[in-house]
Amino acid sequence: MITGNVLSAFISNEWQLQLTILLPLAATLAIRLAHKRPNVREAISLVTSAMLVLLSYSLYRNLSLGFELKLVWFEVIPGLELSFTTEPLALLFALMASFLWLVTSIYSIGYMRGLRESGQTRFYQFFAIAIATVMGIAFAANLFTLFVFYELLTLSTYPLVTHAGDDKAKSGGRTYLALLLSTSFIFFMLAIMGTWLVAGTLDFAPGGIFGHQAAPGTCAVLLVLFILGIGKAAVVPFHRWLPAAMVAPTPVSALLHAVAVVKGGVFTILKVCSYIFGLELMPDLVSSQALLYLAGASVFLASLVAMRQDNLKKRLAYSTISQLGYVTIAALLANNAGVIAGGMHMVIHAFGKITLFFCAGAIVIRTGKKQISQMAGLGRQMPFTMVAFFIASLAIIGLPPTAGVWSKWFLLQGVLDAQQWLLLLVLCLSSLMSIFYLLAIPVRAFFPGSEPGPRSSVRQEAPLPVLIAIGISTLACLLLFLFPQPLFDLAAAVTTTQGGEVR
C-alpha cells in the first residue's frame, strides 16, 4: 500500500489525521488576519483546501482499510474520549468533502465577488470551521466524538445560513437550529446514552458493539432513536430545516446542504448501522422494517413536493431530501449490496447535487432568476451551465453515462436481496418523478417552444471561477462512470471489515 507519497516522508500518519481537523481551524485565524486583503484571504482558503485534499488522499493511500490508526485527544469523562480513527467509510467521506471544499472554494470566489456580498471574511471563516467539524465527524472513533462534531457543525453553519442577516435569514436560521438541535438533543442524545448503558462502550467497531446479550427490544428502540435523532439526514418528518436553510448564499447551499451537512447525516446513519448495530443484528430488529418504510415515505413524499416547487433551490432541496432517503434505505437494508450502495450514493449524489447548485448560483449571478418558470430558453444564453445541469441531473436520476447508474444499480440489488417489493416500487416511482422534475429544467432551457422567456441569444456565462468549478464537478460525474473502481473498493471495504461471517 505504501507508495512514494511525498507527504508521508515529512508527516506521520497520526499527524496527518489530526491536521485534517487542525488545518482548517488554523486557516480560520489566517483568514481573519487577512481580512483587509481579499486576494490573500481567498488564496489561504484555496491553499488550505488543496492541502486538505492531499492529506485525505495520503491517508487513503497509506493505510490498509481497517481500523488501524487510532488517535486519542483527551478524555472528557472516564470512558468518554475525543478520539479519531480511519476506516473505509470515513476515508470515503473525507475524500469527498475535502475535494468538494476545494471546488467550492474556487466557486465561492467567483460567486461572492460576482454578487458583491458583504461580510465575506466571516463567510470564509465559518466555512473553514464547518469543514474542520466535517473532518471531525468523518474520522470520529466513537459516538461521543461524532456527537461533539455533529453539534459543532450545526452551530458553525448557523452563521452561514443566516449570512444575509435579514428577517428571512433569521427565521430560516431559527427553523434550521430548532430542528437540528431538538432532534439531536432529544433523540440522538438518548440513543447515545442508551447505547452506553446497554453496550458499555461507544466505540465504533466492525460488526457492531451490542453482541448477543443485548435485548433485541432495547436495540430496536435505540435504532428508532438514532434514525429520528440524526436530523441532518432529513428523514421525514424532520426534514423542514433543509428547505429553510436555502436562504443561505449558494456556495453554502451547494457544499453544506448538498454535501457536508446532509452527508454528515447519512454518513452517521451508515456508521451507526454498520459499526454500532452491525449487519448481523440489524435485520433482526423489529423496528428496522418500519424505519425502512419511513425512509421510503421520505423518498416518495419529497419527490412529490419537489415537482411542485418553482424556486430552483427549493426544488433541489426537496430532491436532496428524497435522495438522502435512498442512502438511509441502503443503510437500513443491512446487506452487502445495500452498504455499498449507501457509500457510493453518498459520494455520487454529492457530485451531482453540488453541480446542480453551482448552476443555480451561476444563473443567479448572471440573470438574477430564481424561479424555474423564468428559465425557459436560458440554454442559448448560458449553454455551458445548462449542459452541466443536464449531465448532473442524469447523475442524480441514475442514468448513463454518469456515475449515478452504479449506486442505483447496487441499491436495486440490495432491495431485491432483501425482497422489499414495496420499496422497489417506491424507488422506481421516485426515479420517474426525478426525471420529470430535474430534466424538465434543461430541456425547457434549450427547447422553450412557445413559452415566454428570455430570447437573448447573446452568450453570457458566469465568471470564470464559477465555470471552472462547474466543469470539475461535472467531469467528476462522468469520470466516476468510467472508473468507479476506487469508489467501489472503499464502499465494499466497509462490508469486509464487518468481521466474522459476511452476509
Next chain:
Amino acid sequence: MIAQLPILQVIVPLLAAPCCLLVGRSKLLWFFALLASAMTFVISLVLLQQVQESGTIHYSLGGWSAPFGIEYRIDLLNAYLLLIVSSITSIILLTAHASITAELNENKHKLFYVVFLLCLAGMLGIIATGDAFNLFVFLEISALSSYTLIALGQKRQALTAAFRYLLVGTLGASFILIGIGLMYMVTGTLNMFDLSERLPQVEESRTVVTAFSFLILGVCLKLALFPLHWWLPNAYAYAPSVVSALLAATATKVAIYILLRFIFTVFGGEFSFTTLPLQEILSVLGIAGVLTASVMAIYQQNVKQLFAYSSVAQIAYMMLALAMNSTNGLIATLLHLFNHALMKGALFLALAGVMYRLGSVELTQFAGLGKRMPWTMAAIVIGGLSLIGLPLTVGFISKWYLLRAALENGWWPLAIFILLGSLLAVVYVWRIVETAYFSPAKAGHNQIKEAPLRLLLPTWILVLANLYFGCDASFTIAVTELTAQALLGGAP
C-alpha cells in the same frame, strides 16, 4: 498555622470586613477585599488537598472539644463547597471596582465592601461549621448582608426586591431554627455528627419528623425551589451587577449544601427518603420547576431576570438529580453545583460589562451589541451554550450524569423532560443571540465600546473555565465521586 486553617477560612473575611472601615480610598478598599478573598481561596485549596490526603479535618473552636464546644469539621463535601464559593467570589470580586464605580455612589463603596465580605464570611461559615446552631448564625449573617447588598441597587425596585427577599429569607431561617430547636429538644445536642448518631434512636418520634419537615421547607425557601422561587428573579435583577453574580453563582449553592448535609449526614439518606416522600416531592417539583422556570425565562425582557429564571430552572435540575437517590444522581447534583457556578458567574459578569457600558440590561438594548461588544457577547454565547449543555462545555458534563442517573433508575419520561429543558434553554439563549447579532444597533449606540479589560478578563477566566472543565472533567468527577460515595455511605 496549618492546623488553624478551618477557622481562618471564616475569620479572615469576618475580620477583614470591619477593617474595611479603616481604609480610605475606594481602590484601596477593593485591593484589601480582594486580598482577603484571595486568602480564603488559597486556604480552601490547601484544605481540599489536606482532606484528599488525610481525610476529614476536625477543629475544636477555642479548644473546647465537641459536643460541648463548637466543632469545625471539613470533609470532602465541605472542602469542595469552600473551594467553589471562595474561588468564584474571588473572581467576581476582581470586577468589583470597575463595576461598582459605574453603578454605585462613591459614598456607598465602603458599605459595599464591608457587607460583601460579611456575606462571604457567612457563606464560608455555613459550610465550614459542624454545629447546627452555628450554621444558623452564619446563615443569618450571610442573609442579612445579602439583603443589604441587594438594596444597594440603583433602582427603587431594589428596595422592594430586598424586602421581599428579607420576608422569605426570615421565614426560611425561622423554619430552620424551629427544626434545629426540635432536634435539640429530642437529642440534647447541636453538633451535627452527634445528631447523626443520636437521631436514629429516636427516629420514630413525631418530633423528629416535624423537625425534618421544617428544615427541608426552610432550606427549600432559601434555595428557591419551585414554587418557592418568586423572590429570586427580582432580587437578582435589581441588585448591583457584582451582587447578582455573587448571588447567582454562590448563594444558592450554599443553601443546597445545607440541604445535602441535613438529608445525608444528620438524618441519613435512608431516613430522609423513607419518612417523607422526598423522592416524589423533589422529582415532581424538579420537573415542574425546570419546565415552568425555563418557559418564564423565555418571556423576560430584562436579561438579568431571564438568567435569574434560568437559575431557578438549574436549581430544579439539581433537585431532580438529588431525587434519583443514587450515586450517579448525587454526582450530578454535586457536579452541577460547580458547573452552574461557572456558567452563571460568567454570564452575570458579562452582563456587568453590558451594564457598565449601557447602564441597562433590557433585551432591547442588546440590539447590535454583537458588533459593538464582540468579546462580551462571545462570552454570553459560550456561557449560554454551556447552559444549554453543549458537549465540550461544563453543562454537558452535568447533563450527561443527570441523564445517566435518570435512565439507570428507569425513569425514561423524566429523561425526555430533562432534554426538553435544555431545548427551552436554547430558546431563551437564542433570543439574546438574535437580538445582539441581527437587530440593527439603536440610534446613539454607535459610540458604545467594548467593556474595559478589568471586567472582560475575569469574565473570560470563567468562560475559559467553562470550556476547560467541560473538556477535562477528571478533577471535578474525581472529587464528586468520592463525596457522593461518602455521603451515601452514611456518617462522614
